[in-house]
Amino acid sequence: MAESAEGSAGTGAGRAPARGARAGRDSARRGLVRAGLGFLLRRPRTLAALAGWSALEAAHTFALGFALARALDDGFLAGHPATGLAWLSVAALGLLVGAWGTARVHRQVAQLTEPLRDELVRRVVGRGLHEAVTAVGTPGRAAGEASGTGVVSRLTHQVEIARDSFAGLVMVSRSFLFTLAGAVLGLVALAPVLLLVVVPPLLAGLAVFAGTLRPLARRQRDFLVADEELAREVGTTVRALRDVAACGAQESVRRRVERRVTAERRAADALARWGVARALALGIGGRLPVVLLLVLTPWLLRQGVSAGALAGALTYLTQSLLPALQSLVHGLGGAGARLAVVIGRLREGAPDSGGPAPRTPTPGSRTPTPRTPDPRTPSGPEVPALELRGVTFAYGPGAAPVLTGLDLTVPAGGRLAVVGPSGAGKSTLALLVAGLLRPSAGEIRVHGQPAVPGRLRAAEQLAGQRVLIPQESYVFTGSLRENLCCLLPESSAPPPGAVLLDAVEAVGARALVRQLGGLDGWVDPVALSAGERQQLALARAYLSPAPLVVLDEASSHLDPAAEEMAEYAFIRRGGALVVIAHRISSALRAELILVLDGERTCCGTHAQLLESSALYRDLAAGWAPQSRV
Numbered sequence: 001m002a003e004s005a006e007g008s009a010g011t012g013a014g015r016a017p018a019r020g021a022r023a024g025r026d027s028a029r030r031g032l033v034r035a036g037l038g039f040l041l042r043r044p045r046t047l048a049a050l051a052g053w054s055a056l057e058a059a060h061t062f063a064l065g066f067a068l069a070r071a072l073d074d075g076f077l078a079g080h081p082a083t084g085l086a087w088l089s090v091a092a093l094g095l096l097v098g099a100w101g102t103a104r105v106h107r108q109v110a111q112l113t114e115p116l117r118d119e120l121v122r123r124v125v126g127r128g129l130h131e132a133v134t135a136v137g138t139p140g141r142a143a144g145e146a147s148g149t150g151v152v153s154r155l156t157h158q159v160e161i162a163r164d165s166f167a168g169l170v171m172v173s174r175s176f177l178f179t180l181a182g183a184v185l186g187l188v189a190l191a192p193v194l195l196l197v198v199v200p201p202l203l204a205g206l207a208v209f210a211g212t213l214r215p216l217a218r219r220q221r222d223f224l225v226a227d228e229e230l231a232r233e234v235g236t237t238v239r240a241l242r243d244v245a246a247c248g249a250q251e252s253v254r255r256r257v258e259r260r261v262t263a264e265r266r267a268a269d270a271l272a273r274w275g276v277a278r279a280l281a282l283g284i285g286g287r288l289p290v291v292l293l294l295v296l297t298p299w300l301l302r303q304g305v306s307a308g309a310l311a312g313a314l315t316y317l318t319q320s321l322l323p324a325l326q327s328l329v330h331g332l333g334g335a336g337a338r339l340a341v342v343i344g345r346l347r348e349g350a351p352d353s354g355g356p357a358p359r360t361p362t363p364g365s366r367t368p369t370p371r372t373p374d375p376r377t378p379s380g381p382e383v384p385a386l387e388l389r390g391v392t393f394a395y396g397p398g399a400a401p402v403l404t405g406l407d408l409t410v411p412a413g414g415r416l417a418v419v420g421p422s423g424a425g426k427s428t429l430a431l432l433v434a435g436l437l438r439p440s441a442g443e444i445r446v447h448g449q450p451a452v453p454g455r456l457r458a459a460e461q462l463a464g465q466r467v468l469i470p471q472e473s474y475v476f477t478g479s480l481r482e483n484l485c486c487l488l489p490e491s492s493a494p495p496p497g498a499v500l501l502d503a504v505e506a507v508g509a510r511a512l513v514r515q516l517g518g519l520d521g522w523v524d525p526v527a528l529s530a531g532e533r534q535q536l537a538l539a540r541a542y543l544s545p546a547p548l549v550v551l552d553e554a555s556s557h558l559d560p561a562a563e564e565m566a567e568y569a570f571i572r573r574g575g576a577l578v579v580i581a582h583r584i585s586s587a588l589r590a591e592l593i594l595v596l597d598g599e600r601t602c603c604g605t606h607a608q609l610l611e612s613s614a615l616y617r618d619l620a621a622g623w624a625p626q627s628r629v
């Protein structure tokens with residue numbers, strides 16, 4: 001238990017300076033040990049019952065070696081097979097009694113673990129609900145997306161792990177103590193001299209094991225944390241593969257995942273090295289006594305130890321002590337460290353992180369620096385930002401084309417809105433423009449360069465040409481600064497904080513940044529609402545140097561006012577803008593509107609389209625009431 005505490009205390013503290021982290025771990029360990037002892041001492045009756053049933057279980061250990069020795073000495077070796085069989089029956093009876101004791105032990109352990117779980121659940125559900133209540137009204141948080149349910153669900157999952165690990169710990173430590181007691185009593189009953197052979201190596205093995213517990217628990221904890229971080233990173237990445245490709249963020253995401261893989265491998269290597277020490281402890285404490293017993297057999301026989309007693313002692317060593325020691329070593333090293341990590345997190349209130357979320361002072365009421373619009377017309381004003389010539393696209397050779405022979409030109413710095421009914425091909429067009437789909441026929445050029453999907457190098461080039469923000473925005477676990485800067489070229493110097501804050505301010509995400517604790521605040525994608533994720537993705541796109549921005553309903557989770565603010569930010573930013581519009585207000589802000597309507601697809605201004613496109617008139621009429629909301 002003490003070692004578990006040691007492990008838990010340091011969760012996430014590795015980022016702090018070593019001495020402070022160690023002091024924090026020590027104090028948390030003491031707190032955890034006190035809390036654990038307090039929890040046990042408040043249940044004396046359960047403990048007494050557990051000890052009683054464990055003693056019965058240990059009687060089986062005692063009976064096994066002792067009855068075997070008697071069966072040999074008084075029965076089979078003495079020429080009385082009936083006596084031998086009778087003693088073997090005693091051993092069998094001992095097995096039955098032991099099994100009964102074990103069943104009752106499980107019941108008593110449940111009496112300990114269930115209250116522990118209830119206590120933890122009460123605490124974490126309370127805290128989860130508190131977080132949910134305080135999250136209500138958070139700007140950008142969509143209705144029904146209060147984080148409380150997610151927090152509570154993750155915390156209760158950790159409570160389940162804590163309960164199972166605690167049960168495992170109680171079982172192995174109790175089993176070892178009572179098995180040891182049963183075996184030692186048995187050896188004394190057979191021949192006290194046997195203790196001289198068994199006890200010293202056993203104690204030495206236990207001492208080695210005790211010495212490895214702390215470092216082992218620390219390595220185990222580091223490994224668990226690294227493993228979870230890797231799983232979380234990979235899980236987030238896999239869910240967001242399309243968005244990662246859309247953002248052109250493959251390279252930075254690859255590096256992030258690679259860092260996690262390396263960290264996990266290092267943690268696993270360190271754990272494996274300490275695993276050798278654990279094997280050494282097992283060898284000295286569990287296997288060396290067997291070897292000594294065999295080597296010293298002639299001497300023991302001279303001391304008057306009978307053949308039956310030797311067989312009994314071997315039985316104690318191989319059937320009881322070695323398995324119990326194995327369970328103890330693996331149980332304390334595994335379940336103990338896991339319990340330490342989980343309890344540590346539950347106490348810290350960090351439901352899902354491998355470490356505390358770093359917080360920096362709130363930016364406060366700083367005055368935004370006016371931003372000069374970027375001259376994002378790389379090829380000069382005469383080269384269109386986007387050109388489609390006879391573009392046809394179908395999702396398969398036999399599939400009906402989504403787009404047929406589409407021609408379109410968006411001038412440098414121009415603004416295009418794309419509208420159409422669901423399934424008309426708006427997102428498909430966005431993916432084609434972003435170079436993530438290849439046209440079946442025709443050509444697409446972005447600032448004069450072909451937009452083609454390709455290998456990593458091509459993806460990097462694409463990221464410099466255009467940025468696509470899809471409907472479900474990708475943000476990753478990391479600092480806010482990392483999330484904002486991931487579309488910036490590797491070679492460029494990190495932008496000053498003021499530039500990042502300007503971008504955040506421009507797209508209306510200042511409140512969110514304050515809530516996250518500033519630019520070095522920690523982003524947990526799961527804890528953010530869809531609207532908040534969109535705000536971060538918009539700020540990231542705003543910062544990107546790409547001269548073409550494609551927003552595929554990228555503000556669909558924002559309210560109309562927030563959406564307007566974000567779109568005006570992109571207009572001021574410079575460069576060309578293509579917006580897949582889901583509100584008439586978006587379309588009205590564009591200079592040109594493309595109505596995707598199969599063979600009746602057309603392009604024009606709002607006024608022209610009201611005249612010429614029945615579908616556009618219908619869409620505008622349908623949107624009008626919502627846009628006033």
Ligand SMILES: Nc1ncnc2c1ncn2[C@@H]1O[C@H](COP(=O)(O)OP(=O)(O)OP(=O)(O)O)[C@@H](O)[C@H]1O
Binds near residue numbers: 420426
């Ligand atoms: N990966 C795909 N494989 C096959 N067909 C697809 C795929 N993605 C989209 N489609 C089909 O292509 C057509 C156009 O889809 P798309 O998502 O581009 O339309 P949309 O106008 O963006 O619709 P919405 O407004 O509902 O998002 C639809 O018929 C859709 O079912």
